[in-house]
Amino acid sequence: NAGVTQTPKFQxxxxxxxxxxxxAQDMNHEYMSWYRQDPGMGLRLIHYSxxxxxxxxxxxxxxxxxxxxxxxxxxxxxLSAAPSQTSVYFCASSYxxxxxxxxxxxxxxxxxxxx
Amino acid sequence: xxxxxxxQAVILREGEDAVINCSSSKALYSVHWYRQKHGEAPVFxxxxxxxxxxxxxxxxxxxxxxxxQQSSLxxxxxQLSYSGTYFCGxxxxxxxxxxxxxTVTVRA
Numbered sequence: 001n002a003g004v005t006q007t008p009k010f011q012x013x014x015x016x017x018x019x020x021x022x023x024a025q026d027m028n029h030e031y032m033s034w035y036r037q038d039p040g041m042g043l044r045l046i047h048y049s050x051x052x053x054x055x056x057x058x059x060x061x062x063x064x065x066x067x068x069x070x071x072x073x074x075x076x077x078x079l080s081a082a083p084s085q086t087s088v089y090f091c092a093s094s095y096x097x098x099x100x101x102x103x104x105x106x107x108x109x110x111x112x113x114x115x
Numbered sequence: 116x117x118x119x120x121x122x123q124a125v126i127l128r129e130g131e132d133a134v135i136n137c138s139s140s141k142a143l144y145s146v147h148w149y150r151q152k153h154g155e156a157p158v159f160x161x162x163x164x165x166x167x168x169x170x171x172x173x174x175x176x177x178x179x180x181x182x183x184q185q186s187s188l189x190x191x192x193x194q195l196s197y198s199g200t201y202f203c204g205x206x207x208x209x210x211x212x213x214x215x216x217x218t219v220t221v222r223a
Contacts, residue, residue: 031209033211035213040215041215042117042202042213042214042215042216043157043202043213044117044213045210045211045212048209048210050209056209058210059117059210059212090156090157102162103147103149103159103160103161103162104147104149104157104159104204104211105159106156106157106158107156108155108156109156
C-alpha cells in the first residue's frame with residue numbers, strides 16, 4: 001500500500017496563477033482532508049470530505065476549492081494564488097472520523113511558494 | 116477553534132520525563148496525539164475516546180479529562196527518538212482541529 005500520495009512535493013507559483021495539488025489514497029478511507037501548516041500556527045483545516053461527492057469547509061477555506069468524485073482522490077485547487085498562501089500543505093485521510101479508534105494518515109506534504 | 120497546547124517548547128536530557136498539556140474551550144468527543152519530525156509528515160500516536168481513558172505508545176502515554184476538556188501527553192524516560200513537535204487534535208463534529216504544537220528536544 002502506498003498510503004496517502006501527494007504531488008507535487010515542491011511548487012513555485014506567481015501571484016494570480018492557479019494550480020491543483022493532488023492527493024490520492026489507496027486505503028479505502030472514507031474521510032479525507034486538507035491542512036496547511038505555517039510556522040507557529042500548527043495545522044489548520046482548509047476543506048474536508050466525508051465521502052465521495054460530499055465536501056465541506058474547514059477553518060481557512062477562502063481561496064481554495066475541492067471536489068471528491070472518487071473515494072481515492074481529493075484534489076485541492078488554488079484559484080488565484082496569493083503570497084499569503086505560501087505554506088506547506090498536507091492531505092490526510094482516515095477510515096472514518098465518526099467510528100472510534102481511527103487516527104489520520106498524512107501525505108508527505110507539498111511545499112508551495114507564491115512569489 | 117484550535118486547542119491550546121503548553122508548553123511551546125521543552126528541552127530534556129535522555130531519561131528525563133515531560134508532560135504536554137492540551138485544552139479546549141469546547142466539549143470534546145475525542146483527542147488525538149501526533150508527532151512530527153522536522154521536514155516530515157505528522158505521524159499518529161494515539162487517540163483517546165472517553166474521559167479518563169489512557170493509551171500508550173512505547174513509553175508515551177496520555178490521559179483525557181472530559182470534564183475539564185483537557186488531555187495530557189506523558190513522555191517517560193525520554194529517548195533521542197522522542198525529539199520532534201507534538202500536536203494534539205480535538206474533534207468537534209467532522210472537523211479535527213490541531214494545537215500549535217510543542218517542540219520537544221531530547222539531548223544525550
